[in-house]
Amino acid sequence: MEGSSSDGSRYGGSGRCALVAELVQMQGMVRQLEAEMGTHGGGGGGGGGAAPMAAGADERCRALVSGLLSSIDRSISIARSCCTEAAAAGRLTQQAGAAPESPPSADGSAGSDLGADSRCRANAAGPCKKRKTLPKWSKQVKVRSVQDVGPLDDGFSWRKYGQKDILGAKYPRAYFRCTHRHTQGCHASKQVQRADGDPLLFDVVYHGDHTCAHGVRSAAAAIDGQAAASAEQKHQPTPPQEQNAVSVAFTSMAVVNASTSSPFVSPAMSDCQISYELGGGSMAGVRNVPDVELASKTNSSMGDDMEFMFSLDADFLDTYKYSSYF
DNA sequence: CATATTTGACCGCT
DNA sequence: AGCGGTCAAATATG
Numbered sequence: 001m002e003g004s005s006s007d008g009s010r011y012g013g014s015g016r017c018a019l020v021a022e023l024v025q026m027q028g029m030v031r032q033l034e035a036e037m038g039t040h041g042g043g044g045g046g047g048g049g050a051a052p053m054a055a056g057a058d059e060r061c062r063a064l065v066s067g068l069l070s071s072i073d074r075s076i077s078i079a080r081s082c083c084t085e086a087a088a089a090g091r092l093t094q095q096a097g098a099a100p101e102s103p104p105s106a107d108g109s110a111g112s113d114l115g116a117d118s119r120c121r122a123n124a125a126g127p128c129k130k131r132k133t134l135p136k137w138s139k140q141v142k143v144r145s146v147q148d149v150g151p152l153d154d155g156f157s158w159r160k161y162g163q164k165d166i167l168g169a170k171y172p173r174a175y176f177r178c179t180h181r182h183t184q185g186c187h188a189s190k191q192v193q194r195a196d197g198d199p200l201l202f203d204v205v206y207h208g209d210h211t212c213a214h215g216v217r218s219a220a221a222a223i224d225g226q227a228a229a230s231a232e233q234k235h236q237p238t239p240p241q242e243q244n245a246v247s248v249a250f251t252s253m254a255v256v257n258a259s260t261s262s263p264f265v266s267p268a269m270s271d272c273q274i275s276y277e278l279g280g281g282s283m284a285g286v287r288n289v290p291d292v293e294l295a296s297k298t299n300s301s302m303g304d305d306m307e308f309m310f311s312l313d314a315d316f317l318d319t320y321k322y323s324s325y326f
Numbered sequence: 327c328a329t330a331t332t333t334g335a336c337c338g339c340t
Numbered sequence: 341a342g343c344g345g346t347c348a349a350a351t352a353t354g
Contacts, residue, residue: 159329159331160331160332161331161345161346162345162346163332164343164346166343167343167344177346179330
């Protein structure tokens with residue numbers, strides 16, 4: 001209760017306006033990209049020095065860019081409208097971000113971090129007794145996969161270190177930390193829990209950021225990491241092939257509240273097409289599958305800052321990096 | 327044998 | 341006291 005009110009104030013107008021600014025900037029960049037690619041008019045002009053791209057890849061790029069543009073458009077209008085109703089945003093966060101019938105996970109995990117942070121500050125005079133897990137930020141992501149093989153790999157390798165039955169939740173919550181925690185001191189962790197209402201829907205809450213090199217790079221290796229939240233799939237291992245064939249659609253709804261994010265990296269999915277959308281709307285055609293809904297929620301000490309980082313480089317068809325912080 | 331997962335116990339907080 | 345999060349021994353897997 002108290003937690004939510006403090007969250008609300010943190011997401012005040014300024015953060016949201018920053019969001020609009022960021023989105024506008026993003027829009028400009030994508031338009032620039034579009035121009036570079038000569039998206040319009042039979043493409044003569046544009047691609048000047050651009051490296052020659054396979055025809056198919058070029059097509060996909062154009063589709064992706066136009067999808068991005070329309071999504072950004074919608075995101076901007078949503079963010080703008082939210083500027084005017086800052087007060088209600090906090091509550092909207094809960095509704096839009098969390099599964100309709102899974103309040104416990106949303107509140108519980110995110111709230112505990114806030115609590116830890118504030119507690120430690122309150123005790124600034126003395127040493128903080130809380131365990132040294134102080135993430136910079138966290139995200140809540142909903143992952144939906146039509147295949148009942150568990151949530152999609154997010155490109156990182158995770159090691160499960162615990163599982164808990166959560167009060168009021170049908171399914172247990174699984175705790176993961178980065179495999180490279182000890183070798184590289186990467187303190188990223190995540191919690192995965194099936195939504196009460198829909199067993200195919202997972203609540204994934206990320207804590208901390210990856211400082212390990214493996215996370216993004218070794219995408220192939222990350223396929224192993226898909227043990228994530230496979231608490232119940234232990235006995236039915238997923239063949240990597242299936243992963244490769246999977247395409248995902250990202251639908252980020254959190255924009256309604258503040259912003260959205262998720263370090264989803266589609267590893268080794270050279271053929272897949274990822275579409276994402278801010279503000280929860282429709283989605284572009286995806287090849288195979290699943291339907292991934294991302295809802296990000298925050299609570300961090302960086303509440304006001306948020307950045308979107310799109311990595312669209314030469315081989316972005318192979319690896320989409322989509323991450324943001326706030 | 328090395329690495330990952332499971333699971334009961336423990337810890338800190340409310 | 342109860343809860344969520346983490347630890348670590350036992351176990352499973354390759």
